Amino acid sequence: MGDYIVLAISCILINNILLAQYLGQCPFMGTSKKMETAVGMAMAVIFVLVMAGLITWMVNTYILVTFGLEYLRTIAFILVIASLVQFVEMFLKKSIPALYAGLGIFLPLITTNCAVMGACLININEEYTFMQALVASFSYAVGFGLALILFAGVRERIILGRVPKPLQDTSIALVTAGVLSLTFFAFRGMV
Numbered sequence: 001m002g003d004y005i006v007l008a009i010s011c012i013l014i015n016n017i018l019l020a021q022y023l024g025q026c027p028f029m030g031t032s033k034k035m036e037t038a039v040g041m042a043m044a045v046i047f048v049l050v051m052a053g054l055i056t057w058m059v060n061t062y063i064l065v066t067f068g069l070e071y072l073r074t075i076a077f078i079l080v081i082a083s084l085v086q087f088v089e090m091f092l093k094k095s096i097p098a099l100y101a102g103l104g105i106f107l108p109l110i111t112t113n114c115a116v117m118g119a120c121l122i123n124i125n126e127e128y129t130f131m132q133a134l135v136a137s138f139s140y141a142v143g144f145g146l147a148l149i150l151f152a153g154v155r156e157r158i159i160l161g162r163v164p165k166p167l168q169d170t171s172i173a174l175v176t177a178g179v180l181s182l183t184f185f186a187f188r189g190m191v
Contacts, residue, residue, distance in 0.1 A: 004135045011139030014188055017115045018147040019181040024115025027106045028148060029173060038152030040099040041106060042145030044092070048084045049116050049144070053137025055080045056120040057130060077120050085110045115144055151180055 017023050024045075031041040056077045064070050089107055092100040100107065110116060119140040123133040154176055163172050 008139040012143040023118040032152040046141040049141035
């Protein structure tokens with residue numbers, strides 16, 4: 001049990017998929033202007049990443065490795081992730097149309113979100129067991145959501161402040177992301 005807690009803390013804070021490994025920056029920058037869309041994107045990524053992590057682990061372990069097809073890993077993983085994103089997109093379009101409209105183009109971009117693919121590949125490269133892959137996938141997704149929501153809160157506050165003209169919009173967002181990333185690097189000595 002203790003190993004799973006250490007793994008979770010490591011994936012959420014120390015090896016945060018967004019701020020320490022710098023994967024998944026497109027939705028991070030694109031959906032963090034409003035808290036509502038940031039929370040919606042975080043929930044969508046949590047679902048997709050957890051399901052993708054588990055399904056890709058099973059596909060890799062029971063199909064690709066068994067039949068010596070490891071070279072098809074990228075294609076197989078992209079198919080799994082794309083299928084899950086289609087499911088989320090259909091669900092949101094039918095159930096929560098306002099969130100679906102708010103996420104816009106960034107929802108289908110989860111398919112090509114390198115954070116999702118990266119977490120799946122990390123699970124395989126680290127040779128995690130099924131439970132470790134579950135904990136790591138969920139923790140990477142929670143870390144993604146935590147970073148996204150923190151960043152959205154800061155960006156909403158920045159809009160209210162007076163930012164010099166050369167630093168407005170994307171420039172100040174990148175500076176802020178850098179500072180937020182440095183705060184997460186403070187956790188490096190924990191584990």
